[in-house]
Amino acid sequence: QVRLVESGGGLVQAGGSLRLSCEASGLTFRNYAMGWFRQAPGKERDFVAAISRSGGNVMYADSVKGRFSISRDNVKNTVFLQMDSLKPEDTAGYYCAAERRFDERVHSAPYDYWGQGTQVTVSS
Numbered sequence: 779q780v781r782l783v784e785s786g787g788g789l790v791q792a793g794g795s796l797r798l799s800c801e802a803s804g805l806t807f808r809n810y811a812m813g814w815f816r817q818a819p820g821k822e823r824d825f826v827a828a829i830s831r832s833g834g835n836v837m838y839a840d841s842v843k844g845r846f847s848i849s850r851d852n853v854k855n856t857v858f859l860q861m862d863s864l865k866p867e868d869t870a871g872y873y874c875a876a877e878r879r880f881d882e883r884v885h886s887a888p889y890d891y892w893g894q895g896t897q898v899t900v901s902s
Contacts, residue, residue, distance in 0.1 A: 787896030800874030816870035
């Protein structure tokens with residue numbers, strides 16, 4: 779059974795930082811591209827960032843470029859999202875996702891498996 783478990787969310791002031799983690803189990807982690815998405819109340823789920831199987835390719839939404847950084851540890855089966863210079867509009871539930879890939883490309887959709895999410899709240 780595939781499980782993706784996010785952690786690291788919380789309440790932070792604007793301008794602050796958080797580091798999200800997502801630990802995967804039940805799959806061969808190195809065979810999956812990983813992504814982060816977010817969803818604010820009453821809004822659709824939006825793509826945030828993605829990273830290829832080896833970590834060699836990354837992709838970001840325009841709204842987070844230069845502020846967020848995605849990385850992965852294929853030994854620990856974990857993907858990270860470092861979030862700096864946080865803004866109130868970054869407030870959302872953050873979800874990690876896994877996509878089975880046979881190459882090093884990254885996409886914003888579709889994904890095969892999803893975590894339950896972790897809440898990030900940025901106060902002004």
